[in-house]
Amino acid sequence: MERPDDRRASVLRFATELVAWVAAPWALASYSWALAVLAVVVLIGLPTVFATPGDKAQVIVPVPGAVTILLVLLQLVAAVVAAWWAWPVWAAVVVSVLAAATLVTEQPRWRRLLTRVGG
Template identity: 75%
Template sequence: MEKPDDRIASVLRFAAELVAWVATPWALSTYSWLLAVLSVVVLIGLPTVFSTPGDKRQVIIPVSGTVTILLVLLQLAAATVSAWVVWPVYAAVLVSLLVSVTLLTERHRWRWLLSRGRHTG
């Protein structure tokens, strides 16, 4: 199965990731600066280190497509929840809309990632 064109999906996904990277440490900083820093390490570090072969140019540690999808879902959940915690309602609604559209545009890529199964090489 050939990887689908995900240029639009990748822009939306990246926008949602940026929200997660900003809003999550912001939300957690009220509890602990250490949690805030750890959230950035998790949200940026895990997808950088773990990726599905063929999905990114450089793969440090290859994982199945399922793991990549779970990492994206983590980002989207973090963006949504954190936006509702720290930002005004109108901004949280916009983030929720962004995440919803991102979920729709990710379908083809996720289907392709799932077809990768446990193949990591």
């Protein structure tokens, strides 16, 4: 299976990740600065350490494609939930639309991750 052109998907995925990296600690900071820091460590650290061979150039700890998909879903959920929790409604709506678009554009990559790359 040929690797699909996923430039649009990667831009949307990265934008959603950035939102998660900002919104999650923002939402948690009023409760605990330690939880806010932990959120950043988890949201950035897990996908950095765990990756599916063939999907990422540098893999520290190889995992099946399903794990990579779950890590993306974690980012999407964190972005949406934190945005609704901490930001005005208009911003949360924008984040929700971004996450939905990311979910749609990720489908070819996810099919590839579950088949060829090792689901």
